[in-house]
Amino acid sequence: MPHDPHEHDHAHDHDHDDHAPVTEAEPNGPYQHLANATRELLIEKGYFGPDDIRRMIERIDERSPALGAKIVARAWTDPEFRARLLASGRQAIEDTFDTDVIAADLVVVENTDAIHNVVVCTLCSCYPVFVLGRPPDWYKSYAYRSRVVREPRAVLREFGTQIADDREIRVHDSTADMRYLVVPKRPEGTDGWDEEALAGIVTRDTMVGVAEVPTPA
Amino acid sequence: MSDDPFRQHHDMGGLDRGAISPDSHEIALWEKRIESMVRLLSMRDPPIVTVDEMRRGIEELPPELYDTLSYYERWIASLTNILVEKGVLDADELKARAAADAERSS
Numbered sequence: 001m002p003h004d005p006h007e008h009d010h011a012h013d014h015d016h017d018d019h020a021p022v023t024e025a026e027p028n029g030p031y032q033h034l035a036n037a038t039r040e041l042l043i044e045k046g047y048f049g050p051d052d053i054r055r056m057i058e059r060i061d062e063r064s065p066a067l068g069a070k071i072v073a074r075a076w077t078d079p080e081f082r083a084r085l086l087a088s089g090r091q092a093i094e095d096t097f098d099t100d101v102i103a104a105d106l107v108v109v110e111n112t113d114a115i116h117n118v119v120v121c122t123l124c125s126c127y128p129v130f131v132l133g134r135p136p137d138w139y140k141s142y143a144y145r146s147r148v149v150r151e152p153r154a155v156l157r158e159f160g161t162q163i164a165d166d167r168e169i170r171v172h173d174s175t176a177d178m179r180y181l182v183v184p185k186r187p188e189g190t191d192g193w194d195e196e197a198l199a200g201i202v203t204r205d206t207m208v209g210v211a212e213v214p215t216p217a
Numbered sequence: 218m219s220d221d222p223f224r225q226h227h228d229m230g231g232l233d234r235g236a237i238s239p240d241s242h243e244i245a246l247w248e249k250r251i252e253s254m255v256r257l258l259s260m261r262d263p264p265i266v267t268v269d270e271m272r273r274g275i276e277e278l279p280p281e282l283y284d285t286l287s288y289y290e291r292w293i294a295s296l297t298n299i300l301v302e303k304g305v306l307d308a309d310e311l312k313a314r315a316a317a318d319a320e321r322s323s
Contacts, residue, residue, distance in 0.1 A: 037314035056253035122230030136241040142234035
């Protein structure tokens with residue numbers, strides 16, 4: 001019979017409504033005890049050591065939108081790389097950058113004057129962690145997951161992003177095996193900028209598609 | 218919420234689950250440990266647990282639990298169910314250890 005970790009009684013009395021951000025559970029909550037118990041037992045049985053956990057945490061902590069920004073800046077400045085990136089995102093990134101193992105396929109989509117792309121995972125929280133780091137809470141929220149596929153323009157306005165009516169919006173629903181990265185539109189006023197300067201203006205939200213890169217002041 | 222009997226609880230694309238809060242919390246150590254544990258188990262050859270199994274375990278949580286647990290609580294709930302299902306851990310052993318951990322921290 002499958003074990004039910006929820007049968008032990010626990011007072012889960014803090015307020016979780018649909019609209020609340022994902023919050024940390026109370027310290028020492030029942031699920032933290034369950035997590036500690038699981039970790040200890042797996043270590044005792046030799047599945048991994050305490051050091052392995054620490055090293056893996058470091059490895060995941062090192063991932064951040066900085067790699068995504070470098071990829072975008074390269075695509076903006078190197079047409080040959082851009083073509084390879086759009087044709088096969090994962091391959092182009094593995095061939096060009098020093099990256100950790102890429103677990104899932106990666107599709108790269110490009111914003112243009114005619115098309116704006118935005119990414120979601122309606123069923124869970126699939127996200128290109130190796131190029132963007134861990135997802136923000138809003139990406140995992142039920143509000144974002146449910147609504148962005150039906151009313152993307154309204155959702156983007158909530159992020160302060162106004163997409164002109166004559167631009168098509170494409171919403172990409174990720175899966176465990178297929179993740180998406182958006183190449184935002186390169187803003188006016190950046191002619192002659194080098195890759196590093198360009199990477200400096202590319203943010204996480206622009207690569208998920210909920211924001212655009214503003215024209216530099 | 219959906220009244221569609223063919224739509225599962227986690228399948229919320231196209232529904233309206235309210236306004237989006239742009240806030241994000243810094244992930245805590247206990248959450249990182251769960252994430253790393255899952256990653257380590259999935260990287261073994263053969264894997265002890267796969268991404269798809271984790272996803273299935275989360276989707277199988279009863280709707281009321283799915284909605285009240287935080288993100289990484291859903292992960293550990295799914296992971297422990299899978300580990301017990303596969304016989305990697307024993308349910309009683311796990312419960313006893315969790316109780317001992319609660320005792321230690323109280």
